[in-house]
Amino acid sequence: MFCKNCGAQLNENAAFCVTCGAAAGQGAGYCHNCGNAVAPGAAVCLKCGAALNSAVPNAAAGVNGAAKSKIAAGLLGIFLGAFGVHNFYLGYTGKAVAQLLISVLSCFTLAIVSEIWGLVEGILILTGSANYTTDAKGVPLQQ
Ligand SMILES: [Zn+2]
Ligand SMILES: [Zn+2]
Incomplete structure (x- = not known):
């Protein structure tokens, strides 16, 4: 699995990314399956076809604090x-x-x-x- 925030490869059991500190599964910039950079809000990874669970990036961004001040x-x-x-x-x-x-x-x-x-x-x-x-x-x- 890969960090969805920075694309670094993660240990399968990792709770957070040692590269950027994001909790595993947090972020929407990279595919968790192959680490390919994906467009925020993309439904599937164009490289490996994995489903990405970030359908509403702007709403999600507001909820998890990713929207900048x-x-x-x-x-x-x-x-x-x-x-x-x-x-x-x-x-x-x-x-x-x-x-x-x-x-x-x-x-x-x-x-x-x-x-x-x-x-x-x-x-x-x-x-x-x-x-x-x-x-x-x-x-x-x-x-
Ligand atoms: Zn990371
Ligand atoms: Zn992928």
């Missing part, structure tokens, strides 16, 4: 935008790494660029601007 994301952008923390939080890893690298590789001489970028994004997230209402998986942000 708009307030948290906005504040992370405003205060830690220079490190791309808000984008790591929301799953926009590419953008997050770009912001982090601009700061780190310039020995923070260009951190103001990332900080302003993050600050603007933080405000857009908090105000619910059109392109900033979901995380990278398309799960709507909680109020």
Whole structure:
């Protein structure tokens, strides 16, 4: 069996994933049978055909706390935008790494660029601007 949260291979009797810490069976990003990445909410694994029991990803996300907080994301952008923390939080890893690298590789001489970028994004997230209402998986942000 594989971790449904990160795709790592698990011992059959494992209660939780040693890679990401998720409880076995929690998560919707990977097939429990073959470890293949699957679309959140997919009914079956396209690689091995195993049935996936995550029919309503958005509702489920709200129940198990997977939906990200708009307030948290906005504040992370405003205060830690220079490190791309808000984008790591929301799953926009590419953008997050770009912001982090601009700061780190310039020995923070260009951190103001990332900080302003993050600050603007933080405000857009908090105000619910059109392109900033979901995380990278398309799960709507909680109020
Ligand atoms: Zn895992
Ligand atoms: Zn599979």
